[in-house]
Amino acid sequence: MSRTGQRRFVRRARLGIAATILSACTMTAFPDSVRPGNATPVSTAPTQPPNGMVWVPVAEFSMGSDHPLARRNEQPVHRVRAGGFFADITEVTNAQFRAFVEATGYTTVAERAPDWEEMKKQLPPGTPKPPDEVFVPGSLVFYLPEPGVPLNPGTWWHWVTGADWRHPEGPGSSIEGKDDHPVVHIAWDDANAYADWAGKRLPTEAEWERLARGDATESPYVWGERDPEPTDANIWQGEFPVTNTEADGYLKSNPVRAFPPNSLGLYGVAGNVWEWTSDWFASNAYAERIRSHPETDVFESPPGPETSWDANDPLAPKRTIRGGSFLCHVSYCSSYRPSARMATTPDTAAEHIGFRCVMDPSPVESDQPQPPVRTPTEDRPHPSFQDID
Numbered sequence: 084m085s086r087t088g089q090r091r092f093v094r095r096a097r098l099g100i101a102a103t104i105l106s107a108c109t110m111t112a113f114p115d116s117v118r119p120g121n122a123t124p125v126s127t128a129p130t131q132p133p134n135g136m137v138w139v140p141v142a143e144f145s146m147g148s149d150h151p152l153a154r155r156n157e158q159p160v161h162r163v164r165a166g167g168f169f170a171d172i173t174e175v176t177n178a179q180f181r182a183f184v185e186a187t188g189y190t191t192v193a194e195r196a197p198d199w200e201e202m203k204k205q206l207p208p209g210t211p212k213p214p215d216e217v218f219v220p221g222s223l224v225f226y227l228p229e230p231g232v233p234l235n236p237g238t239w240w241h242w243v244t245g246a247d248w249r250h251p252e253g254p255g256s257s258i259e260g261k262d263d264h265p266v267v268h269i270a271w272d273d274a275n276a277y278a279d280w281a282g283k284r285l286p287t288e289a290e291w292e293r294l295a296r297g298d299a300t301e302s303p304y305v306w307g308e309r310d311p312e313p314t315d316a317n318i319w320q321g322e323f324p325v326t327n328t329e330a331d332g333y334l335k336s337n338p339v340r341a342f343p344p345n346s347l348g349l350y351g352v353a354g355n356v357w358e359w360t361s362d363w364f365a366s367n368a369y370a371e372r373i374r375s376h377p378e379t380d381v382f383e384s385p386p387g388p389e390t391s392w393d394a395n396d397p398l399a400p401k402r403t404i405r406g407g408s409f410l411c412h413v414s415y416c417s418s419y420r421p422s423a424r425m426a427t428t429p430d431t432a433a434e435h436i437g438f439r440c441v442m443d444p445s446p447v448e449s450d451q452p453q454p455p456v457r458t459p460t461e462d463r464p465h466p467s468f469q470d471i472d
Contacts, residue, residue, distance in 0.1 A: 129444040132169050136442060137348050139293060141166035143381060144300035146292055147369055148422035152303070152413070157422045159369055162381040165293040170286070171439040173339035173350045174358060175277060178262035180248060180269075183277050192270035193222035193247040193432040201430070222246040222268045223433040224253060225335070225410060228324055239324045240433075251335075251434055263338040265356045265437040271402050271429035274359045274438040283440035285361040288424065289385050290441060291405045295353070295421040297346035305345045305353050305421055310413075316342050316354035318419050323412035335409055335434065353419040354411060356437040357404040357427075362387030364401040364426030366394035393426050401426035408435035 128138040147153070147160040183189060196218045203210060221244040228238040243253040248268045250256050258264065278284050286294065299305055306315050313320060313330040317337045320330040327334055332341070337355055344350045352358075365371065365388040372385060391400040404425050407418035418425060427436070 133442060135172055136169040137172055139166045139168055139170050139290075139347060139441075142293060142300060144293060144296055146289060146382075146422070148303060148420065150303040150420065150422070152417040152420065153422060154424075156366060156424050157369070159373055161369060161373055163289050163293075163383075163385060164381050165289045165384045167384075167444070168286075168290065169442040169444070170294045170347075170349060171283075171441070172344075172348060174265035174356060174437045174439045175274075176263055176339055177248070177258045177266050180266035180277060181262075183280050187276075187280060189273075189276055189280075191248055191268065191273045191432065192430050193268045194220050196220055219244050220247065221253075223431070224251070225434050227327075230325075234324065246434070247432075261336075261338075263340070264336045265339055265351070267336060267356055267434050267437050268432040269359070269437055270432045271359050271427075273432070277438075278440045281440060283442045285359055285438065286441045287384070288360050288362045288387055288403050288405065289382075291358065291360050292421055294347065294349055294441070295345065295406065297349065299346065299421075303420055303422075306343075311353075311419060314342070316419055317409045318354040318407065319410055319412035319415075323415050324410070333409060337409070351439075352406055352421065354407050355409060356406075356435050357408050357425070358406045359436070359438040360403045360405055362403045363389070363391040364403045364424075365390070365392045367392070391426075396426075399428050402429050403427075404436065410435055 128140065132138050141164060143162060143164045145160050146163040147157040149158065149160055197220075199212055199218065203212070221242055223240050224243040224246050225239055226241055228234060232238045245254040246252065246256075246268060248266050249258060251258065251267055274285055295305055296302070297305065299307060302308055304311065304315075311318060313332075317331050317333045319327055321328040331337075339355070340350050342350065342354075345352055368388055371388065372382065373379075376382070387403070391402070393399065393401055404427050405421075405423070407416070407420070407423060411418045416425075417423065
């Protein structure tokens, strides 16, 4: 194999093993969660929220959706009671993540060379290892497809050497002037490393849906019943993926407070960038939850599954992401709905994946047993395109 062919091989391996992020948006994927604990939610607000956070009170809501746009992974709908924690008002910004990196010297997954030992687990047995020099750091960047090319995730997602949180579109790009944009090209381990440093954690799926819904506990959208308008959120405007009219003002990410907050004062819970949760993705999570506890009418801050299983890509363990992104469109995935769920391998970093954190009140304030900050970091599989848009 020529050197050029070897480089293409590695790119295909990282895109292709992976190459399912967006394609499953048109499929019927299915996910769930693993909570760092299962403490009883705290019902009353303790002291003043930490800077940049708001209190999410306990509330009961219907988790999942029977909306016409809902996927099977959002069903069966079931009653859940969750809350009693603080949540970041916005997604973690470039400025906040920079402070973390400067304080710790942390290097993100996208800034590290691919791990062949992990990559080959998802390749045919006996696949030869390319030379070490073709294993270079990089990440996934969205490009408008060229006219006339087949429309599939492989034509708009590109593995770009040197793409990372500082260089969201690769070498030559920067985040200068974008301190208030959400940090992107963040893998699950990166989000957890930041959360640990900040004394916070990632939300579970149930917690994320609770904070996103706010007072709209039964509505299909965080703003209520009506279909989205350009002033609601940063999602794809026009014909996906070939034409974006930018009617909402943005082609890609936006400043984290650019659109109205939900009823709890939380910004960006619909569109802009996907947000990691702590939970494993399991296609049959909701069905298994109900099957395992048929006597339960209302699930108290339910944990997610102990292991991952994606019916569309069963070999790759995945975590759940929520909230949709600037690429979401009604014709493709409509994942700006609070019930929408997608799955991504923990080491997948992309131009539209970020995160926000939550924090438990102190034991003194809450008088309740507290879950640990996070689950342990597991061995990372290779990035996957399955299920994200």
